[in-house]
Amino acid sequence: MQVTKKTEFKGFEKAVNLKPEEVIQVVKKSGLKGRGGANFSTGLKWEFTRKSPNPTKVVICNADEGEPGTFKDKLILTENPSIVIEGIAIAAYAIGAKFAYIYLRAEYEYLKENLEKAIEEYKAELDKIELNIDIVMGAGAYICGDETAIMNSIQELRGEPHAKPPYPVESGLCNYPTTINNVATLANVPLIMLDEWDDLRLYSLSGNLDSPGVYEMPLGITTKELIEKGTPKEEIKALFFGCAGGCLPYDPEMKLDVESVNEKGAMLGSCTVIAIGKSQSIPKICKNIAEFFVHESCGKCTPCREGNFRVLEIINKIVENKADEDDLNALEDLAIFINKTSLCGLGQASNTHIKTALKYFREEFTK
């Protein structure tokens, strides 16, 4: 796996021999896109932050990996924390930041020590660019994976998101231009600087499988190539792309890339794939996901807070076999409404599973 390579700050050394603008160009040209799910060009994000007029800049490493079914960042933070620190250092040098934060989710507290050790080990390198890296621990909130919510959480507020613009690259932490990158994104950066990088993704593969795990493969592979790695325990009928990405019937020939998954109404996001066996009930999984969103909705905007509550109410009826066609239609309407009117990405994606499940597995909802 390339992200577990020990780069020992050699990528950083190469970077500081270039001008910051040149580092940005290298990253831009590489085509690296954000691994947190939004797929935005990392180089461009850095460029926007650097060009923002305020001279004080901030880097935040988003280690609030909360999307159910995702554990790629955990793998990196367990096996190669120093590559993340190196990535942060390169990002900070490129945009001109002296302050960096790692926002680590509470569930991963046992990984904090790894990061602290890596920061300590490379203290002399970080001092070269006068960079201070602090670790802020979360306290259990999925929404804090949202970049504006992370900032509020660090700023001693409730971890609620706010509408964009302003984007963090213009006005981020304490109103300073801020680059927020995912752990896996930053782990790719040293490899890019060393010219030892392939554009591979970390697929978090789980579900009814004998060998689930993180698999490093490019975008555009077929689902069969991925699922076979996981060795299905039983015939696979559906793939869930985390909780926010919705589900699709298992089609071995379907390509796993952003467009192909999007076209069918689901979202590939951070390459999370939960393979669901034939014996499982799709409405029951949807109920589980609806409970998740009711619990994790921050409550700031009404469609997400109240809408998801009603969604769960209807799904409970479905699972108890008390629902009729009107309920299904109401559910479908609600899903569209919540998607169109919610403030942030959480709310907007909170019903992708309903929309796709009703599209592809409707018969299971009327049984």
Next chain:
Amino acid sequence: MLRGRHIFDKGASKLLISRLRNIQKKEGYLSEENLKGVSKETKIPITRVYEVATFYSFFNVKKKGKHVIRLCNSPACLVNGSENILDIFEKLLGIKLGQTTEDGNFTLETTSCIGCCDESPAALVDEKAHTNLNEDKIKEIIEKCK
């Protein structure tokens, strides 16, 4: 109102969320008295301290058991039998989900995904992740915490 460099100068350990974490670690939960203390010390209004304390799933403003068991409730754990694991916990602890044992030793909860999907079903017991759970492992966990 909180815009400014003071966040940077403070250092992570002095941030509100970190203070609350530390208190909870020591005291087990965030009592009204403790929250008032934080407010006084930081000059952050008590309403905002309370707002933050009640926002996050891992903060408790009510006393909980000495050990908090958080069983993962993600789809990956669900399809690998987490419901059955919940039953076993309930049976062995003699409590229902959300309750605390009479001796105050355990609280049983579910939690959103803890990122152990390749070793499901899984649970966090305090800070530690326990994976590939089955009845024997659960007995062992409970025994060790006694």
